[in-house]
Amino acid sequence: MAACSSQPSPAWQNVAYTQLANYTESYLAGDERLAGIHFDKALEHISKTGDPALVGRAWLTRCALETAALIETPCDQAKEYGGDPANDSYRAMLEGATVKSDLLPAQYRDLMAALAKRSTKEVNIVLADIDEPVSRLIGVGVALKRGTFDTATLELAADCASKNGWKTPLAAYLLRLKTAYGAAGQSDKAAAVEARFEILAGDKK
Amino acid sequence: MLAEKKSLLEMATGDKKGQETLMKTLEQVAAITETVDGTIRRIDGMVSKADEAVLGDKGSIAIVNNILLDLEAKFKRLDTLIDNAVTISADLQGTTQDISLVRKEAEETISSMEQLIQDVRNSLPFEQKKEIKLP
Numbered sequence: 001m002a003a004c005s006s007q008p009s010p011a012w013q014n015v016a017y018t019q020l021a022n023y024t025e026s027y028l029a030g031d032e033r034l035a036g037i038h039f040d041k042a043l044e045h046i047s048k049t050g051d052p053a054l055v056g057r058a059w060l061t062r063c064a065l066e067t068a069a070l071i072e073t074p075c076d077q078a079k080e081y082g083g084d085p086a087n088d089s090y091r092a093m094l095e096g097a098t099v100k101s102d103l104l105p106a107q108y109r110d111l112m113a114a115l116a117k118r119s120t121k122e123v124n125i126v127l128a129d130i131d132e133p134v135s136r137l138i139g140v141g142v143a144l145k146r147g148t149f150d151t152a153t154l155e156l157a158a159d160c161a162s163k164n165g166w167k168t169p170l171a172a173y174l175l176r177l178k179t180a181y182g183a184a185g186q187s188d189k190a191a192a193v194e195a196r197f198e199i200l201a202g203d204k205k
Numbered sequence: 206m207l208a209e210k211k212s213l214l215e216m217a218t219g220d221k222k223g224q225e226t227l228m229k230t231l232e233q234v235a236a237i238t239e240t241v242d243g244t245i246r247r248i249d250g251m252v253s254k255a256d257e258a259v260l261g262d263k264g265s266i267a268i269v270n271n272i273l274l275d276l277e278a279k280f281k282r283l284d285t286l287i288d289n290a291v292t293i294s295a296d297l298q299g300t301t302q303d304i305s306l307v308r309k310e311a312e313e314t315i316s317s318m319e320q321l322i323q324d325v326r327n328s329l330p331f332e333q334k335k336e337i338k339l340p
Binding site (some may be wrong): 058 | 232233235236239240243319323326334335336337339340
C-alpha cells in the first residue's frame with residue numbers, strides 16, 4: 001500500500017483539499033452558490049477513490065459547518081457513508097451525543113471533557129483555547145446543542161466569526177445574543193447587537 | 206455578474222441545453238479564479254519568509270514565476286472566451302455550434318490552468334500535507 005501513494009500528494013487529493021477549503025470559506029462567508037460549486041467539485045474528486053470513509057468526511061464537513069452556523073442538520077448523507085469509527089464518533093459529537101473523545105480530532109477532546117462536567121465556565125475556557133477558528137465555531141455549535149453555554153459563549157463565537165468575516169454563523173450568533181440580552185432585560189447590549197446585525201443585513205444588497 | 210449573463214443568453218438563444226452547459230463552464234471559471242487567488246496569496250506569504258535557497262536562480266520562486274506568467278496568459282485567453290460567449294449570446298444568429306465550441310475551448314483552458322496550479326503547488330517547499338481531515 002505504501003508504495004502506491006504518490007509523492008507529492010495525488011492529484012485528486014490536492015484538488016479535493018483545495019475545493020473543500022474553498023467550500024468552507026465560501027459557505028461561512030455567506031456565498032452559498034459558490035460554496036455549492038466547490039462542494040460538488042470536492043465530492044467529485046474524492047469519489048474517484050471509491051472510499052466511503054473519505055466521502056463521509058466530506059459530508060461531515062458540511063454537517064459540521066451547518067452545526068457551527070446553528071442550523072439544525074440531520075447529517076443524512078454522512079450517515080449513508082457510516083461505518084468508519086472516527087467518522088461515526090464525529091457525527092455523534094455533532095448531534096450532541098456524549099462520545100468517547102479518543103476517536104475525535106484532538107482539538108475537541110478537552111471540550112468533550114468540559115461538556116461532560118456540564119461546566120459552562122470550563123466550556124468557554126476550552127473553546128477559547130481551540131486555535132483553528134473553524135473548529136472553535138464547530139465546538140460552539142456542539143456546546144449549544146448540549147445546552148452548556150451562556151452569553152459569553154455566544155460573544156466568543158461572534159467575535160471569532162466577525163474577525164474572519166464569516167457572515168453566516170455570525171448572523172446566527174447575533175440573533176441568539178439579541179434574544180438572550182432581551183430576555184435578561186439588558187436592553188443596551190441588545191441594541192448593540194442589533195446594530196451589528198443591521199450592518200450584516202446591509203451587506204446583502 | 207454571471208446571473209445577468211444567463212438572462213442575456215436566454216433571450217439570445219433558444220437552446221436550453223447549450224445555455225446550461227455554457228453557464229456551468231462560466232461558473233467553473235468563477236470557482237477556478239478563486240482557487241488561483243488562494244494560491245497566489247499563499248505564494249505571497251511564502252515570499253515574505255523565503256530564504257536564499259528558495260529565491261535562487263533555480264529556486265522555487267523562479268519556477269513559480271514562470272508558471273504564473275503562463276497562468277496569466279491563460280487567464281487572458283479565458284477573458285476573451287467569456288467575451289465571445291457574451292457576444293454570441295447577444296447575436297441572434299449565434300448557433301448552438303458556436304456555444305459548444307466556446308465551451309470546449311473554455312474547458313480546455315480551465316483544465317490546463319488546473320494543471321499549472323498543480324505545478325505551482327508541487328514547486329512549493331512549504332506546502333503542507335493535503336490530507337482530507339475532519340474540520
